[in-house]
Amino acid sequence: MLRIHFTAEDLGRVRVLPEPDPMWETVFSIFRLQERGPSLVFHEWRRAVALACSPEDLAMLRALVPGGYFPDFLTPSEGQFGLDAGIEALLSTPRSRFRAELGILAGRHRLPSWTRQLADGDRETVQRLADAIRGHFRSAVEPYWQQAQAHIDADRARRARAYLDGGTEGLLSSYLPMMRWSSPVLSVDVQQEQDVHLNGRGLVLVPSFISMSTPDFLHDSALPQVLVYPVEHSVPVSAAAPAPRISLAPLIGDTRTAVLESIGEGSSTTELARRVGVSAASISQHTAVLRSAGLIRTGRVGKAVLHTLTPLGDALLKRGLATVA
Template sequence: MATLGGAARLLIRFTREDLARTRISGRPDALWDLVLSLHRLQRRRPSGTRGPLAPAEVLRWRTNTLACLSGRALGRRVRDHLLPLAPISSYFPDFLTPHTGLHGLEPGLETVLSTPRAQIGRELDELTTRSGAPTWGSDLATGDPHALHLLGGTLRDYFATALAPSWPAIQARTTTEHTRLTGILATHGVGAMLANLLPTTIWHPGDRVLETPYPMNFTIELQGRGLTLIPSWFCSGMPVALVDPALPPVLVYPLNHDPPPATDHHALAKLVGPTRAAVLLAITIATPTRVIHRRTGISASQLSRHAAVLRDNDLITEARHAGQTFYTRTPLGNALIGGR
């Protein structure tokens, strides 16, 4: 199979079962984005130096966050207790990013703080080998209640200060990416979806291997467990994966920070009518009728009538479950409103 040449690379080996079990997260992962945001805070180079320049909106976030943390007790706690656990290197502990982070910050924190002490000790030993020992790591490994309380509180307070103000925009960007990938999956199949994660991603269909640049040579054997794809607003350059092969496999990859194409809502209204344009714009993925009512202000009978026209013209799809109706915009509907 053709490869990326001499550069270090990540290889993910799929079976047929893994392809069927590949999942795309429709929401951001609170703890993955939290940890990767700590990496963004530590990148001091402004521009013109080696490596890709951070997107403008990430640079603005970094400037604002550093200003919010400067001179505050939280800033010192982040510096002394979080940054040493998540250095910019080829490794940080897996226990900081459990799979429950996809369900929100609090479920993720609950899992972090209930991590077996043996696992914490093992991963902190690996961190010490690669980047040096964090000053308070031994207290975490022994399950010291004060250390665990300090970790949980600092993670929670940092999220509230640094990530929560941007979280609605991050969620919206993740939804857009989910729409993009599900559209490729529905139209061209899972191989095309994997090949289009990033411009540098290579999908080898004959070998069922996904290849991407990586800080070091690393191979993941999925062995029927499937793969969860997690778009991240803070991920920089290369994708990230868990080190421990026993954990549920994930691939965290950077969202596209290019501004979306401008949408002329008036032009869309002229084409399909103002009410249908409003309905089409209100629908994303599995949008329930109550949300469309709230966004558009139209009645149930109006929605039913206009949704039928949009559905019959392949602009949306309709599904029913447990007495509720859900609508999803099709790739053609996305193209019509100017989305990717």
């Protein structure tokens, strides 16, 4: 159990990132490739990435991400600003931090000899690690970025409504069952016991597309605090070629097209009825059809029933040429 303790100041300093962190996604991709057993969502992804990635890059990263603990220097907070910023932060890691975090890893796993050079901050070895991260990101993460962003947009719509309805405490409460908010503590089921006191630093919530089934966090509680959580997947992950643009109305009808276009970042049944110009009962019928087709997701946020686009619905809407007049 991870228990994150908030102060009143911390509640005003909670953020949800608008996109995945490429450094975290790259690390999670290593875990996914080592995952045993069937995975309906990631089966096609694992097969494609195993063929596309560099064996040398993968071997280097697997040595540092063998399962369980991995060094925090692989996921610097600067990664939230993009891959280049994350890699620049990695290249600037102090030697003392390389040594300390690799020491923790060596206490749990047998490490290859080249990690001694990394622990000494050898620039050539550090650069080789940075190149491996960049190369693996391009093979395992970048081709799926559009899918990842669509899933995270859907998740953010739900979180935004929860925040509007209940403030930061409403946002934190929306993460059930993966996290449990009981003021002033956010409890997260993880594989070890840890208490983190934010003490005014705030918390960055990082949505992840490739993450495993539970949230992840930094081992060193003195670092800027992030909590990385998995978003829901509505379809299997695959690197599909862009589909041709289509007209939606002949496929799903004018009213359902209008409903999709009106959902935006998330809308209630009453809001949709007002925007589309039909009764709430009619909206309920149309949303039931769209939901059964996998184009929208309906969930309760507080007392409201909220409709949001799924990644499939968002992609279909973006490909549609015709809009309802």
